[in-house]
Amino acid sequence: MPLTTNTAGQMYALTVFAxxxxxxxxxxxxxxxxxxxxxxxxxxVDATHFARWVIIPDFVNDPSQPRPEHLPSxxxxxxxxxxxxxxxxxxxxxxxxxxxAGEIWGSCVGAPLPAVGEPLKAxxxxxxxxxxxxxxxxPAADVATVxxxxxxxxxxxxxxxxxxxxxxxxxxxxxxxxFGA
Amino acid sequence: MSGVPSTAASAASGTSTRNVDGQAVALTxxxxxxxxxxxxxxxxxxxxxxxxxxxxxxxxxxxxxxxRWSLVSRLPGNGEQSERRLRFAHxxxxxxxxxxxxxxIDAFSYVLTLGMWGFWGSSYGFPHALPAxxxxxxxxxNAYxxxxxxxxxPAATTTTVxAALxxxxxxxxxxxxxxxxxxESFTVAWQRLLSESQSCx
Numbered sequence: 001m002p003l004t005t006n007t008a009g010q011m012y013a014l015t016v017f018a019x020x021x022x023x024x025x026x027x028x029x030x031x032x033x034x035x036x037x038x039x040x041x042x043x044x045v046d047a048t049h050f051a052r053w054v055i056i057p058d059f060v061n062d063p064s065q066p067r068p069e070h071l072p073s074x075x076x077x078x079x080x081x082x083x084x085x086x087x088x089x090x091x092x093x094x095x096x097x098x099x100x101a102g103e104i105w106g107s108c109v110g111a112p113l114p115a116v117g118e119p120l121k122a123x124x125x126x127x128x129x130x131x132x133x134x135x136x137x138x139p140a141a142d143v144a145t146v147x148x149x150x151x152x153x154x155x156x157x158x159x160x161x162x163x164x165x166x167x168x169x170x171x172x173x174x175x176x177x178x179f180g181a
Numbered sequence: 182m183s184g185v186p187s188t189a190a191s192a193a194s195g196t197s198t199r200n201v202d203g204q205a206v207a208l209t210x211x212x213x214x215x216x217x218x219x220x221x222x223x224x225x226x227x228x229x230x231x232x233x234x235x236x237x238x239x240x241x242x243x244x245x246x247x248x249r250w251s252l253v254s255r256l257p258g259n260g261e262q263s264e265r266r267l268r269f270a271h272x273x274x275x276x277x278x279x280x281x282x283x284x285x286i287d288a289f290s291y292v293l294t295l296g297m298w299g300f301w302g303s304s305y306g307f308p309h310a311l312p313a314x315x316x317x318x319x320x321x322x323n324a325y326x327x328x329x330x331x332x333x334x335p336a337a338t339t340t341t342v343x344a345a346l347x348x349x350x351x352x353x354x355x356x357x358x359x360x361x362x363x364x365e366s367f368t369v370a371w372q373r374l375l376s377e378s379q380s381c382x
Contacts, residue, residue: 005226013249015273019259032328037202042331050247050277051331054209059271060323062306065213069269072262077209077325079275081247110259127257129273133226133250135239141346143333149345150337152352157382160375168364171371179356 006131009139011049012084015129020055020074024107028076029055031103044096047083049143053104054079076108078124083142090121155179195282200327203335205246206285208276209325213269214252218303222252222272225299238296242288246332246339248276250300272304279338286317344381351378 006013020028032053035041042051054077061068082089094101098116105115105123112119138146159178163171200207214222229236239245251273258264278285289297290313297310306322308315334342351374359367375382 019262035329040331049333052207052327053329054325054327065305109262129251129253131249131251135236135248137240137246137339146342149349152349153345156352168368172364172367176359
């Protein structure tokens with residue numbers, strides 16, 4: 001994967017900032033908040049470590065600013081941290097989240113209608129914000145590796161407790177049964 | 182607008198439950214930056230990428246899974262909305278961390294005191310990293326509540342993930358050798374693994 005400011009190791013940080021059709025904001029918020037959380041639709045996109053949708057009604061204006069700055073309309077922020085590359089993630093997301101993606105980005109200004117497939121990918125890339133600095137605590141680990149490692153750790157802890165006091169032969173046999181030969 | 186904290190606060194994290202998925206907490210912040218921010222921030226980001234010092238410090242904090250900073254200077258044209266250059270560029274910050282929101286911001290303030298100026302010193306209203314109270318208020322004012330948040334491994338903290346990634350190859354190595362070992366040799370190897378991996382368990 002090419003080294004860019006969007007990447008850390010094999011991880012990619014995607015940020016998309018797209019304007020929402022003003023009279024669709026409330027419906028979009030209700031839709032996003034109605035999405036199941038366990039499992040989230042993102043559980044179907046295997047490469048995703050973390051993802052969020054956030055409706056940004058407007059910028060916060062600090063009193064010390066010389067002049068206010070307002071968004072032309074509410075914006076939808078989408079961010080995902082996933083196992084790169086970008087194209088493969090977008091392909092997978094547009095396929096496996098087709099219904100949700102159509103509903104969500106179909107509420108955005110200038111989005112293709114229906115918001116699916118290649119036109120949606122182009123729209124997301126058009127509205128991508130390039131990352132300035134990306135930090136990952138474990139940049140080399142993909143989602144499958146992290147999940148497998150967590151599973152092995154949980155099994156190891158449980159086995160360490162369960163195997164206390166076992167005779168050597170029984171311990172070895174139990175280990176091989178627990179973790180496979 | 183601010184999502185931190187909300188009335189639906191999660192006792193564990195001190196933030197809205199919408200910003201939480203299991204152990205993972207989402208922080209989403211925009212801040213307007215002064216005229217020199219678009220010059221300073223890319224340079225600062227580049228220095229950090231090359232020096233790695235502050236990123237190493239972030240790793241040592243050990244409760245941040247991933248975080249990012251971006252500078253937004255223009256909004257692309259879409260449909261009837263033409264491209265627009267912002268009067269004030271905005272710094273976007275997001276974090277995926279575990280633990281309490283207040284403790285998270287406290288750690289940033291106390292551990293990354295100088296680095297905090299690098300990140301937010303060009304932002305309007307930045308009150309300095311210390312004392313931590315005004316900085317927490319500042320982040321809270323500029324934070325947004327997540328409408329949908331996902332973590333692929335919600336039960337895991339950053340520390341747990343790092344421990345698991347360190348442990349898994351050791352268990353795999355023992356698994357490969359186990360069937361070839363005598364029971365006594367295996368027992369020694371298993372005890373050694375537990376002893377050497379105590380910090381991972």
